[in-house]
Amino acid sequence: MSRATVELPAATKAFLTRPHTATLTTLRSDGTPHVTPVRFTFDVATGLVWVATRAGAHKARNVAAGGSAARVALCQADGFRWVTLEGGAAVTGDPARLAEAVRRYTVRYRTAPPAPLDLVVVEIAVDRVLSLNL
Template sequence: MADTHLRSDPAYLAFWEERHVGFLSTSRRDGTHHLVPVGVTYDSEAGVARVITSSTSKKARNIIDGGPGARAAVSQADGARWATLEGIAVVNDDPAAVADAVERYTKRYHPPRANPKRVVIEITVTKTMGNVKPR
């Protein structure tokens, strides 16, 4: 399944609340993909996926280096069930935004370790894909 109807599909939204490891894909300067496991949260009302990370991480640097309009995707899978969110990514170091992202991460996963260099990657979702039908 693809695109906008998934943004309001209860099964799709519930899948983003279950505890799953996600994968974040960003582009390196040479255009190749950088794919890493992450914890990710999805705020369907705002249409924003969030990943907390260190400001010095490769994933954050890729987005910063990509400049305005940098694209990223997050995905998660559980057997045949899967979901992907794609969009425009920014790195946000605003303390309130970081605190909000940490709170969301804690709710879905667990409290993260302390990190004074923490930032939040915010992906404004422009495309959704997935298949979350029960097994």
Template sequence: MTVTPADLHARGEEFAQFWSEYHLCTLTTLRRDGSPHVVPVGVTLDLGTAIARVITSGTSAKARQVRAAGEGGARVAVSQVDRGRWSTLEGLAVVRDDPESVADGERRYAQRYRVPRENPRRVVLEIALTRVMGSR
């Protein structure tokens, strides 16, 4: 099952607002042995495409774990919490390292958080959403 833009819009304005506010998030990927690898990240959500993005170094454990899953993508989850408000997005992540995707990811990150520092090894984890949970 894939989450569609209509599914995200149906969650309402509070959901959209929550995913545009400045909140640190967590990304959960799976190690080769199946154990969870959870790290803090910044996440951007494109309501129009039902795609979440995380920028990171191409040498990071999270990028390596997503790459290791192959072309079909890696099952991942991103979550954010603010007191009693929370939301988790699950989906299939792939690594995008082409200059256009990286620039787009950086632009989106700058809009939600701040201009990211220079990193010539930067990639984007692009997550096609399959499930949305939460209080928002």
């Protein structure tokens, strides 16, 4: 998966550090959207979003089934302010990437994420950012 760096205004960066929940939209095999609430972290320097989840979760299975063409959208909203991060996605169980995702999640949400035995990370290489009122 290629990593794209995106330029974000300071207000958008600050908004994305707040401990809000977002929605993650993946595509089912029939092309219909699957939308689920998630907690996530975003590394502005690399343009990567991490969503920790179970390997058996629909979102992880949808991304894995999409292969190298998998694309997702993650949207964080607060009232009439919102940011959508779009990009290519992949699922990884790499221990170093899992550890980094868990570390960032713990810092952002001040609690560790759930730790199921099949914990994986959906990584999103952000290449498009849409926002309103930021």
